[in-house]
Amino acid sequence: MASQAHCAYCFEILSSSLEKRAPLDLRQVEQLWKQYTADPNATEIDPAEDPTELDENAAPPSVASPASPASPASNDPNYRPAAISRLLAPSPSSASSSSVQSTISTPSGASEASSATSKNSSTSSVFSSLGKKLRGAEKESSGEESPLFVTWNTVHRSGETRLRGCIGTFEAQELNDGLRSYALTSAFDDTRFNPISLRELPTLEVGVTLLTNFEPISDSLDWIIGTHGLRISFIYHNRRYGSTYLPDVAKEQGWTKEETMVSLMRKAGWSGRSSEWKTVDLNVVRYQGRQVKLGYDEWKEWREWVGELE
Known part of the structure; x- marks a missing residue:
């Protein structure tokens, strides 16, 4: 089934093409979207990474329902969900030589370690160093295939939506490659419309349908x-x-x-x-196939949140 992370990836591909920058890949988007939409008050415990021993007789932690990223905890500029903190933290063997960076900002704790690296490094290089956990998730998730369609709509101030481009394929595609290809094909090569321009980006919503x-x-x-x-x-x-x-x-x-x-x-x-x-x-x-949609404002808010993780 299609997901909002798939939609966010399509926006990432289109915006990076229009802005002439390197995009995140699908697995990185899926992991970061998951963290973005997770309950900011929930602590994810990974026994392989947390050395603290658990009391076998202790009551299990309660499971909280998902919360909005705009919750009070997320308004703290120093707050990071536990899982994201682990993704960003360098491993013990490479702490002295590696750092996490992106094109927008750098956390104070990592500024000295990354002083020799330009703040204008591409986003792809940023997230290629998110750590073993993210790379492992990429390997585990790779190989998913599906026929798919990507639809771009223009959303007018009245709330009315109009088709701006829609192209897909009935042949099963590996999702990372397929969504990337058809996000661009439907934006630029639908002969019913002119190619989508950079100035149009804030007016768009995207829909992804896996068939x-x-x-x-x-x-x-x-x-x-x-x-x-x-x-x-x-x-x-x-x-x-x-x-x-x-x-x-x-x-x-x-x-x-x-x-x-x-x-x-x-x-x-x-x-x-x-x-x-x-x-x-x-x-x-x-x-x-159920179409899942995502508007530009929602994607932009997530993308700015991602930028704050560097």
Whole structure:
């Protein structure tokens, strides 16, 4: 299933391309997003890293529900979630020679250790040294694949959203590479629109859909609005056509199933009469996938928080 971390990664890829800087990779974004959205009052204890012995008879710690990053604890400029502190701390064997840095700021405790390094170092070099735990998580998470679509929308002041670009693939992609590729392709290469520019970035929201449960159907109306996306192909006047709608399209547009099919055929390039759509021999595949969205302001707030970790 798609996640907001996937969306944050798409924003990271697009903004870094427009700003001509090096981006974080997906695993780094996932780890940092997890820490950002974690309960700031919860202490994560890793026995492999914490030398303190636990009393076997002690009551287990309570589990707190997730809290907003804007909680009082997070307003303390010196506060860092426990897990982030461990990610940023150099290992004993390299404490004298390594430091964590980024393009925005440096914590006071690390300023001397990083004095020989420019504050303008790329973000990728910053987070490549986040420590063994982050690198280990990258190895554990690598290899996840899925067909996917990336959608960019423009959000107007009225709250109205309009499509700005949407391109994807039905071939399974490794997510780090696939999301990176289609975040840019949908932003720059959707021929229905001009390429997205840097000045537009604050007006955008991104949606990520990971596709599952592909099922060929013999009845073109054997699908559920809001649940299934559709992929069609057909031959008309000796020419092959094809198109797709994601699961959310018909519901958002308020279409019936027949209206959706006619629109989908029109999208493919079919020019016949609407009343004759059923006479066309259609190959229809239904599929599922829940779109997850993230707005620019939410991404920007997270990105500024990441900058404070250097």
